[in-house]
Amino acid sequence: MDWGTMEAVVNLLGGMRGVRLLLSGNLDVKEKAPRVWKTIRLGIFKTKDEIRKSFKYNGINFDEVASEMLNNDLFKLAADEYELELVKMTTERLAGKEGKSTTAEVYAGARSYGLEECPPEAGPGLRRAYKNRSIKKIYIGMKPIICAGSIYCIFAVESSEWGNPWLRSTVCAEYTLWDGNAVWVFARREVPKFI
Numbered sequence: 001m002d003w004g005t006m007e008a009v010v011n012l013l014g015g016m017r018g019v020r021l022l023l024s025g026n027l028d029v030k031e032k033a034p035r036v037w038k039t040i041r042l043g044i045f046k047t048k049d050e051i052r053k054s055f056k057y058n059g060i061n062f063d064e065v066a067s068e069m070l071n072n073d074l075f076k077l078a079a080d081e082y083e084l085e086l087v088k089m090t091t092e093r094l095a096g097k098e099g100k101s102t103t104a105e106v107y108a109g110a111r112s113y114g115l116e117e118c119p120p121e122a123g124p125g126l127r128r129a130y131k132n133r134s135i136k137k138i139y140i141g142m143k144p145i146i147c148a149g150s151i152y153c154i155f156a157v158e159s160s161e162w163g164n165p166w167l168r169s170t171v172c173a174e175y176t177l178w179d180g181n182a183v184w185v186f187a188r189r190e191v192p193k194f195i
Contacts, residue, residue, distance in 0.1 A: 042119065059131070
């Protein structure tokens with residue numbers, strides 16, 4: 001580190017007093033709020049059947065459990081159209097530690113950044129927004145929906161190895177362990193009313 005960089009760090013900490021507080025463990029340095037990654041439009045579909053028809057028309061696939069999640073009473077659609085700002089972060093950044101972390105740690109980390117759970121509609125909404133793009137798996141930070149009898153699941157958006165777009169389900173219990181490089185999206189703004 002050169003002297004100019006060191007001086008910038010000292011200034012960011014508020015001078016030498018801040019450096020001493022940091023070194024003594026009495027100053028917590030919080031990372032700046034994460035930036036918005038993508039903005040998606042929700043509330044476009046008024047019925048769950050419209051989602052299915054749109055996916056079929058656009059060649060978007062969903063697995064059997066994701067289909068079951070769409071049928072669940074906990075899957076609500078927004079009453080009005082609105083934009084949802086999404087922030088994309090890895091498990092390691094959200095949990096604040098290297099390696100694997102539990103769902104509880106990931107969600108607590110999201111809250112510490114001022115982020116909120118996405119509405120379930122964000123899963124199909126993100127997949128629809130990127131229907132023609134190949135993307136690696138992105139987990140939707142949402143309240144899990146009970147499916148397949150008694151399993152807690154969230155949506156994941158990804159492309160198959162051949163580039164086909166998918167909306168998938170993923171098991172998501174409180175103590176599920178997530179790889180440190182797993183990518184999540186959480187909401188940046190308050191979620192409106194649902195129908």
